[in-house]
Amino acid sequence: MRCGNPWAHQRLVAEGLRITEARRIILNILSKTSKHLSAEDIYFLVRGINPSIGFATVYRTLDLLTRMGMVQKFDFGDGKARYELIEGSRKDAHHHHLVCTKCRKIVNYTDFVDEEKELIKKTEDALAKKHRFDIKSHIIHFYGLCETCRSEDKNHNPSLGKLSM
Amino acid sequence: MRCGNPWAHQRLVAEGLRITEARRIILNILSKTSKHLSAEDIYFLVRGINPSIGFATVYRTLDLLTRMGMVQKFDFGDGKARYELIEGSRKDAHHHHLVCTKCRKIVNYTDFVDEEKELIKKTEDALAKKHRFDIKSHIIHFYGLCETCRSEDKNHNPSLGKLSM
DNA sequence: CCCCCTAATGATAATAATTCTCATTATCAT
DNA sequence: ATGATAATGAGAATTATTATCATTAGGGGG
Numbered sequence: 001m002r003c004g005n006p007w008a009h010q011r012l013v014a015e016g017l018r019i020t021e022a023r024r025i026i027l028n029i030l031s032k033t034s035k036h037l038s039a040e041d042i043y044f045l046v047r048g049i050n051p052s053i054g055f056a057t058v059y060r061t062l063d064l065l066t067r068m069g070m071v072q073k074f075d076f077g078d079g080k081a082r083y084e085l086i087e088g089s090r091k092d093a094h095h096h097h098l099v100c101t102k103c104r105k106i107v108n109y110t111d112f113v114d115e116e117k118e119l120i121k122k123t124e125d126a127l128a129k130k131h132r133f134d135i136k137s138h139i140i141h142f143y144g145l146c147e148t149c150r151s152e153d154k155n156h157n158p159s160l161g162k163l164s165m
Numbered sequence: 166m167r168c169g170n171p172w173a174h175q176r177l178v179a180e181g182l183r184i185t186e187a188r189r190i191i192l193n194i195l196s197k198t199s200k201h202l203s204a205e206d207i208y209f210l211v212r213g214i215n216p217s218i219g220f221a222t223v224y225r226t227l228d229l230l231t232r233m234g235m236v237q238k239f240d241f242g243d244g245k246a247r248y249e250l251i252e253g254s255r256k257d258a259h260h261h262h263l264v265c266t267k268c269r270k271i272v273n274y275t276d277f278v279d280e281e282k283e284l285i286k287k288t289e290d291a292l293a294k295k296h297r298f299d300i301k302s303h304i305i306h307f308y309g310l311c312e313t314c315r316s317e318d319k320n321h322n323p324s325l326g327k328l329s330m
Numbered sequence: 331c332c333c334c335c336t337a338a339t340g341a342t343a344a345t346a347a348t349t350c351t352c353a354t355t356a357t358c359a360t
Numbered sequence: 361a362t363g364a365t366a367a368t369g370a371g372a373a374t375t376a377t378t379a380t381c382a383t384t385a386g387g388g389g390g
Binding site: 073075077098100101107109111112115116119122123124126127128130131132133134135136137138139140141142143144145146147150 | 232238240242263265266272274276277280281284287288289291292293295296297298299300301302303304305306307308309310311312315
């Protein structure tokens with residue numbers, strides 16, 4: 001009850017799920033960051049608060065929250081999934097991602113979301129009707145090279161870098 | 166030389182890469198499908214053509230093509246990556262994806278891409294300028310429940326389905 | 331406030347996708 | 361054709377994620 005997030009608390013209770021320490025801690029961690037944490041990142045943060053909580057519980061909780069639609073699971077191209085609390089649970093606006101394919105840096109952006117939002121809404125409605133989907137969420141990722149990696153590329157390798165195997 | 170895809174051929178040669186049998190076969194497979202093949206799917210198709218080609222080569226080739234920007238690697242939420250030849254190498258139009266989070270069905274859609282294209286282009290330019298990224302590609306995914314899974318949900322479980330662990 | 335039922339957990343084994351190693355082969359510039 | 365070496369095949373190794381199962385703790389009922 002004295003825990004951080006009344007919104008999240010409500011959602012759990014509404015589904016008949018228990019408010020456990022692990023869930024409280026993980027939700028708190030997610031609601032305090034704008035980084036894109038992997039299960040491992042989260043595990044170590046959780047351990048810093050309560051070292052008795054296990055890795056499996058972190059995975060289970062993230063999976064649960066994802067299935068409930070409170071958390072979005074991302075793959076940015078390195079081998080591990082990343083997790084982010086969804087709009088509504090965080091104060092900051094809905095955003096999309098800019099991913100550097102070389103150094104894996106991820107930039108959140110909220111610019112143009114007004115226009116985007118409108119188009120997304122429209123597209124969503126049309127797709128829902130045409131394909132009879134009940135659309136719950138979406139992701140938009142742009143991939144490219146960040147400034148640093150661009151100049152590195154330019155200096156060391158004018159074309160595409162070391163591609164051979 | 167007498168292989169299928171002059172466009173792809175050129176890109177490889179331009180990078181000083183060899184045109185090997187495995188690469189030819191894999192490019193051919195990718196250019197003939199609109200499905201979203203996993204590495205394993207591709208491996209078995211490759212084996213049907215030349216059984217001496219190994220799994221590692223399939224992975225290596227897909228990774229190479231992805232790094233070259235000829236192939237896009239996707240994660241639709243099941244544990245495995247899926248690969249698709251990028252616009253330019255295929256005749257059919259650029260498309261985005263509609264993913265059923267329950268049965269994992271994937272629908273390509275090309276509707277609204279005109280409007281989308283314009284917005285994407287605009288966003289891309291602005292992001293490139295603001296964050297100094299060299300943007301190479303993007304993905305848009307919508308997630309939700311397909312018709313079949315929606316009605317199943319309705320019949321068996323009015324709210325969110327079995328969420329507990 | 332204590333008790334009980336059972337959802338949830340911790341520890342660890344198991345699984346599965348992807349990557350690495352290294353001896354061998356095949357591509358292609360010459 | 362020939363040689364330098366990029367690319368490969370086979371399988372071992374790695375790593376993220378999931379399953380198992382005995383134990384613990386959340387929370388409704390007394």
